Amino acid sequence: MSLADHLPLAGQRAIVTGANSGIGAAAAKGLAAAGAKVLINYVTAPEQAEAVAADILASGGTAMIFQADISREDQVQAMFAAIVQAWGSVDILVNNAGLQQDAALVDMTLAQWNTVINVNLTGQFLCAREATREFLRRGPQPLSSALGKIICMSSVHDVIPWAGHANYAASKGGVTLLMKTLAQELAHHKIRVNSIAPGAIKTPINLEARDTPEEVEALLALIPYGRVGEPEDIAKATVWLASDQSDYVTGATLYVDGGMTLYPGFDKGG
Numbered sequence: 001m002s003l004a005d006h007l008p009l010a011g012q013r014a015i016v017t018g019a020n021s022g023i024g025a026a027a028a029k030g031l032a033a034a035g036a037k038v039l040i041n042y043v044t045a046p047e048q049a050e051a052v053a054a055d056i057l058a059s060g061g062t063a064m065i066f067q068a069d070i071s072r073e074d075q076v077q078a079m080f081a082a083i084v085q086a087w088g089s090v091d092i093l094v095n096n097a098g099l100q101q102d103a104a105l106v107d108m109t110l111a112q113w114n115t116v117i118n119v120n121l122t123g124q125f126l127c128a129r130e131a132t133r134e135f136l137r138r139g140p141q142p143l144s145s146a147l148g149k150i151i152c153m154s155s156v157h158d159v160i161p162w163a164g165h166a167n168y169a170a171s172k173g174g175v176t177l178l179m180k181t182l183a184q185e186l187a188h189h190k191i192r193v194n195s196i197a198p199g200a201i202k203t204p205i206n207l208e209a210r211d212t213p214e215e216v217e218a219l220l221a222l223i224p225y226g227r228v229g230e231p232e233d234i235a236k237a238t239v240w241l242a243s244d245q246s247d248y249v250t251g252a253t254l255y256v257d258g259g260m261t262l263y264p265g266f267d268k269g270g
């Protein structure tokens, strides 16, 4: 028995969507460090996906990369076929891929609305459906108490309204009830479905909000814990939700946000 056999996710197989950058890249590395084999999904920038895979391989882990637009049914199905062919099945899905296309309501195009809903919400549906089909097809495994684990990347904007981001907030609010409904529907199969709701994390998605010291100060005013989050903060929560350490947790949203959802404006008065 090797040391790796004692890791919490030893032998398990994971798909992380949008794993070539930001939270997805950190989650992929975190899962690999916990012993999982990781399929790194990406849609653009293959060199970034390759770099994440190289990092995992250099640390003694196992990884493959796979290009698929998760808003496209055929591409999602091809991705699941690829992991089944390579590693026999899948145990963990991290529904991470997401994007923003911000605009004031009066300026928001239907294309901006549709792109964000298609990737952030429909993409999570398509991947969750294929993962569940595969969990049910292959049946129980000795690797985990659950038949399978699905982790949906939501956002604090599944509860905090966000002016100028109607498409994004609607997609994340949708993720919450998608997650809870799937958790309710699948619990009797021993499939656990949970969400992580990150606050402001240092990733490319919010670079513009962290451009200048003034902007960072304005952002920090929204974060009681006093720092912007690191992708690794989310990766650690992802590993926990994927492991048997959280075996009794399903249908939950874990806010990893330094207190952003604590209404910091009310810390005095009200």
Ligand code: BGC
Binding pocket: 100, 154, 155, 156, 157, 198, 199, 200, 201, 205, 206, 209
């Ligand atoms: C958004 C970021 C934002 C954060 C906190 C995230 O879901 O993608 O752009 O910084 O929420 O507002």
